[in-house]
Amino acid sequence: MNVASVKKLLALCHKMKKLQSIVHVSTAYANCNRNDVAEMIYPPPIQPAKLLEASEWMDDHVFDALTNKIISD
Numbered sequence: 001m002n003v004a005s006v007k008k009l010l011a012l013c014h015k016m017k018k019l020q021s022i023v024h025v026s027t028a029y030a031n032c033n034r035n036d037v038a039e040m041i042y043p044p045p046i047q048p049a050k051l052l053e054a055s056e057w058m059d060d061h062v063f064d065a066l067t068n069k070i071i072s073d
Contacts, residue, residue: 002026003052045070 006024013022031037051070055063 003048004055007052045072 006026009024010022013019031042058066
């Protein structure tokens with residue numbers, strides 16, 4: 001949900017000819033499971049594009065069951 005909405009927002013922003021900048025701050029990936037967080041991008045457990053694709057066809061119950069596996073350490 002967090003990723004798809006931002007993706008749609010950015011698509012809209014690309015249509016705004018005079019838009020100079022956009023700032024989006026999300027806590028969806030705050031690395032709360034870590035004691036020490038470095039200033040780096042941690043690799044995702046699954047490629048975001050594949051997860052978005054799966055979310056479009058996957059039943060909510062199946063997706064909920066897989067969520068803990070996807071977001072585990």
